[in-house]
Amino acid sequence: MRSAAVALALLAGACAAPPPACPQGTEAATVSEAYFGRNVRDRAPVSEAEWRAFLADTVTPAFPDGLTALDGLGQWRGRDGRILQEESKVLVLVLPGQDVATARARLRPVEEEWKRRFRQQSVLTVHRSACVAF
Numbered sequence: 001m002r003s004a005a006v007a008l009a010l011l012a013g014a015c016a017a018p019p020p021a022c023p024q025g026t027e028a029a030t031v032s033e034a035y036f037g038r039n040v041r042d043r044a045p046v047s048e049a050e051w052r053a054f055l056a057d058t059v060t061p062a063f064p065d066g067l068t069a070l071d072g073l074g075q076w077r078g079r080d081g082r083i084l085q086e087e088s089k090v091l092v093l094v095l096p097g098q099d100v101a102t103a104r105a106r107l108r109p110v111e112e113e114w115k116r117r118f119r120q121q122s123v124l125t126v127h128r129s130a131c132v133a134f
Contacts, residue, residue, distance in 0.1 A: 022131035030103040035124040068092040
């Protein structure tokens with residue numbers, strides 16, 4: 001009985017509908033966003049020159065086909081209830097033909113280098129499927 005249930009579950013997964021196709025004139029892609037906080041403990045925030053160097057020596061070699069970098073201002077409530085803000089850089093990557101797992105694997109070394117270089121605890125990342133046209 002148990003093996004019949006497993007077989008049915010496997011069949012159901014095999015018959016699951018694929019994601020909807022993209023409309024004509026567009027193609028499937030993953031859009032990834034990475035939010036890099038610029039505050040660094042015990043020193044001045046990451047400067048524009050430091051960001052440009054990081055973009056040139058780490059991000060661009062990892063994503064040579066193109067990217068968008070934006071200025072951001074993050075905000076959250078601290079443990080003490082106060083509203084905190086931090087300037088950030090937002091990296092937007094449109095990766096045609098790549099699934100989320102591949103996009104995440106490509107972005108991880110960039111995140112790790114940011115954390116190492118600027119002593120950051122984390123980089124917020126968002127990955128989503130999209131239909132894109134160029």
